[in-house]
Each structure stands twice: as structure tokens, then as C-alpha cells.
Amino acid sequence: MSGTSLAGMSPTRSRVENDYYATPFEATEAILSREELHGSILEPAAGEGHISKVLREHYPNSQIISTDLVQRDDRFGCGIVGGVDFLTENYPEKFNNVITNPPFSLAKEFAEKALEVSTGKVILFAKIQFLEGRQRKDFFATHPPKAVYVFSKRVNPLRNGLEVDENGKPWSSTMCFAWFVWEHGYTGEPCIRWI
Ligand SMILES: C[S@@+](CC[C@H](N)C(=O)[O-])C[C@H]1O[C@@H](n2cnc3c(N)ncnc32)[C@H](O)[C@@H]1O
Numbered sequence: 146m147s148g149t150s151l152a153g154m155s156p157t158r159s160r161v162e163n164d165y166y167a168t169p170f171e172a173t174e175a176i177l178s179r180e181e182l183h184g185s186i187l188e189p190a191a192g193e194g195h196i197s198k199v200l201r202e203h204y205p206n207s208q209i210i211s212t213d214l215v216q217r218d219d220r221f222g223c224g225i226v227g228g229v230d231f232l233t234e235n236y237p238e239k240f241n242n243v244i245t246n247p248p249f250s251l252a253k254e255f256a257e258k259a260l261e262v263s264t265g266k267v268i269l270f271a272k273i274q275f276l277e278g279r280q281r282k283d284f285f286a287t288h289p290p291k292a293v294y295v296f297s298k299r300v301n302p303l304r305n306g307l308e309v310d311e312n313g314k315p316w317s318s319t320m321c322f323a324w325f326v327w328e329h330g331y332t333g334e335p336c337i338r339w340i
Contacts (some may be wrong), residue, residue: 163215164239166302167192168270175340176294176324184241185210189231195308196244197223201220215217231255233272236262248272253284260288260327267327272320291331294324294338
């Protein structure tokens with residue numbers, strides 16, 4: 146079996162440019178029904194707005210800011226601003242919460258920046274492998290999450306934001322995903338929960 150197959154990716158498809166894999170609505174529903182957010186919310190890698198749409202449905206009265214490095218269709222009318230590199234952007238004020246599904250290769254950098262620019266919760270969707278690795282071990286030691294919510298059922302991110310593949314079939318992934326949650330001020334041990 147090839148490395149890509151072992152990792153749960155199709156061996157015949159390469160990664161999408163800028164790692165654009167949209168988050169299925171149900172995955173965001175699952176975390177928002179378990180973790181409450183108070184105050185402003187930044188989605189800093191919003192893609193076409195799959196997470197932002199669900200945020201708006203849950204928090205119609207909250208300030209929700211959606212940005213992305215790339216300008217794509219704002220499919221759900223979330224007011225997404227393109228051309229914003231989250232990792233280098235200077236924010237004059239902090240947000241209460243940051244939630245996103247970052248490019249996996251930059252997940253640690255996104256977590257660090259999100260913690261820097263927030264006062265409440267940081268919630269990231271990532272492969273369970275985000276837990277491993279020497280650099281991430283050091284990061285987790287200094288920034289322990291409050292909780293990791295592991296999906297017991299496979300989640301199928303939408304490649305390039307498309308609902309189905311080139312044969313009209315729904316995406317199917319063998320990867321295990323989780324939501325990683327940090328909360329400023331939380332001092333306990335990280336807790337693992339299952340969705
Ligand atoms: C895995 S996709 C997730 C999109 C969206 N959050 C969702 O869940 O549907 C990652 C997104 O990160 C964006 N991205 C990559 N590097 C970025 C950066 N440095 N700053 C902001 N967005 C970035 C990509 O353009 C892409 O839309």
C-alpha cells in the first residue's frame with residue numbers, strides 16, 4: 146500500500162491547491178452542539194464559507210468575521226474577505242473565538258496564531274495525526290488543549306468544495322478527524338471525547 150493510501154488519501158489524486166477541503170456542515174454542527182461560543186468569532190481560512198454558514202445559523206447575533214488567503218465564491222453569503230494571510234496579518238484587536246479547518250501542513254502555526262489573537266476559545270478541525278510529531282509535542286506541552294473530540298464515524302471533507310467526485314459519487318475518506326479545542330484560562334488536563 147502506498148503512503149497516500151495508508152494516510153487515507155486517494156493515490157490517484159494530488160492534494161488540492163491551498164489545501165482546499167471544505168468542512169461538511171454536519172461536522173461543524175457536531176462541535177457547535179458541544180462547545181458554546183460567546184462573543185465575536187473569526188473564521189480565518191473560510192474557503193467558500195462552509196463553517197461560517199453554520200456559525201451564522203447558531204449565532205445570528207454574533208459578530209462573525211470570515212477571511213481567507215484566496216478569494217473564492219462566497220457561496221452562502223457570509224461576507225468572506227479574500228487575500229488575508231492569517232499567519233502574517235496584524236489584528237488591532239483580539240477576537241473572542243477563532244474556529245477553522247486550517248491547511249493541515251500549517252495547523253500548528255494556525256493554532257499558535259489563533260491563540261495569540263483570541264481571548265476565549267480556539268477550535269480547529271484536523272486529522273487525528275495532529276496529536277503526533279516532535280514539534281507538536283512541544284507545542285501541546287506549552288499549550289494544552291481543553292478537549293479533543295474524535296469523530297467515531299469517518300468525515301468526508303469536500304475536495305475543492307465539491308459535494309461529489311468526478312463520477313458523481315460522494316467523497317469517501319478513511320482518515321480520522323477530530324476537533325481540537327483550547328480555552329484561555331483552562332488549567333486542567335486535556336480531555337478526550339468521542340463524537
Ligand atoms: C482545509 S480548507 C478549509 C476551508 C474552510 N475553513 C472550510 O472548512 O470549509 C483550508 C483553507 O485555508 C486557506 N488558507 C491556506 N493558507 C492560508 C493562510 N495562510 N491564511 C488564510 N487562509 C489560508 C485555503 O485557501 C483554504 O480555503
